[in-house]
Amino acid sequence: MSKKNFVGASDIGKVAFCPYSAYLDAQGYKPSKQELENKERGNQFHNQYNSKMLQHDNSQKISLKPLFILILIIIALAGLYL
Incomplete structure (x- = not known):
């Protein structure tokens, strides 16, 4: 079989x-x-645009750590009164 019959992975990536x-x-x-x-x-x-979109995505994320701490405090307080 000749080499011409093979398709390389880089060719597939290009296509x-x-x-x-x-x-x-x-x-x-x-x-x-x-x-x-x-x-x-x-x-x-495109590189600049993608960087801006990634920054925007990161700025929209909410940290769950404060929420988790708040839930723990509420559970602890509820335990004191039960």
């Missing part, structure tokens, strides 16, 4: 990420300098 890009790579397409610059700007934009 999963962007089928069109994987197709162009397979055809031997070489992007222009402008296209590479546009791609880099897009990657930077």
Whole structure:
């Protein structure tokens, strides 16, 4: 069986990420300098956006420790009066 009949894991990853890009790579397409610059700007934009979304998610989380302490206090006080 020739090596051409095998598909590598990296090829599957490329297709999963962007089928069109994987197709162009397979055809031997070489992007222009402008296209590479546009791609880099897009990657930077997405990285900044993702960082902002992660910060937003973290700021929305509520710490459960104070709630847990409050519940323990209520249970202790209830135990004193029962």
